[in-house]
Amino acid sequence: MSRSAPNTSLSTLDGNVEGDAGTAQVHIEELGEQRYQAVFADGRTLLLEVLRQDELSRHATRLALNVEGRRQTVHVTSTGTHTAILDHAGNRREISWHSARRRNAGASSGRRDFGNSLLAPMPARVLEILVDVDSLVEENQPLLRIEAMKMVMTLSAPGRRRIEALHVQADDSVLAGQLLITFAQAD
Numbered sequence: 001m002s003r004s005a006p007n008t009s010l011s012t013l014d015g016n017v018e019g020d021a022g023t024a025q026v027h028i029e030e031l032g033e034q035r036y037q038a039v040f041a042d043g044r045t046l047l048l049e050v051l052r053q054d055e056l057s058r059h060a061t062r063l064a065l066n067v068e069g070r071r072q073t074v075h076v077t078s079t080g081t082h083t084a085i086l087d088h089a090g091n092r093r094e095i096s097w098h099s100a101r102r103r104n105a106g107a108s109s110g111r112r113d114f115g116n117s118l119l120a121p122m123p124a125r126v127l128e129i130l131v132d133v134d135s136l137v138e139e140n141q142p143l144l145r146i147e148a149m150k151m152v153m154t155l156s157a158p159g160r161r162r163i164e165a166l167h168v169q170a171d172d173s174v175l176a177g178q179l180l181i182t183f184a185q186a187d
Contacts, residue, residue, distance in 0.1 A: 015097030017086070027119055027177045028097075039119065039177030116164075118155060118181040120174040124148035128170055135163045136186055143181060146174070160186045 013028045027039045034050040051071070052064040059078040064071065075087040079094075086093045124146035131143050137157040145154050161183035168180050 013097045015082075015095060018094040019091075025117070029176055037175075037177065039175075039179075045175070045177070116183050117179055118143065118158070118183070120146065120176055120178045120180055121153075121155075122148050122176045124153075124174055126168050126170055126172045126174060126180075127152065129166060129168070131163050131166075131181075133163050133166055137161055137163065144168075155180070158183075162186045 015026055015028070017024045017026060024040055029037050029039070031037055031047075036048045036050075038046040038048060047068055049066040050063060051066055054062040056062055056075075061076045063074045063076060065074060066072075072088065077085045077087070079085055083094065083096045086095050125148070127145040127147050129144045131137060131141075137143065137160070139157055139159045141157045142154045143157055143163075145152055147153075162185065163181060164184040165182040166180075167182065168174060168178075174180065
């Protein structure tokens with residue numbers, strides 16, 4: 001059976017992709033009209049457009065995608081409720097995901113926890129950075145303030161962490177899902 005649009009309703013997903021270099025954390029946001037933005041924890045972004053979806057079997061799907069202007073074909077085989085195998089260009093990757101809305105009950109506070117990074121919850125302007133590199137922060141400690149849609153939001157620490165890197169400065173404009181802070185364990 002062939003379709004021009006996927007049968008799933010996606011607004012945002014957070015997940016992991018297992019690869020040769022280890023696990024990559026990713027946040028995927030629906031932009032509308034079968035278009036998506038994938039933001040990786042290291043700050044890289046990809047624009048994706050689903051061109052076609054073919055159901056090959058009950059658990060297997062072939063996707064034709066436009067990835068940053070290049071046509072790609074990907075095979076996805078479900079291996080569980082929130083896990084799958086992704087085959088692309090001879091590479092096989094395990095992927096797992098969960099709904100960002102369900103996982104981030106605190107998303108309305110502007111916090112998105114990938115464990116080792118803090119991502120912008122929406123397009124915004126950075127007003128103030130409240131921590132320094134190498135600072136030790138506690139759970140819910142304010143880290144930075146952003147302004148979006150004429151509202152000021154304070155983004156807080158997802159847990160006890162050490163600030164490894166700041167990826168933005170005051171007055172920077174950021175995109176939804178953009179990497180703001182990288183954390184290290186607070187040993």
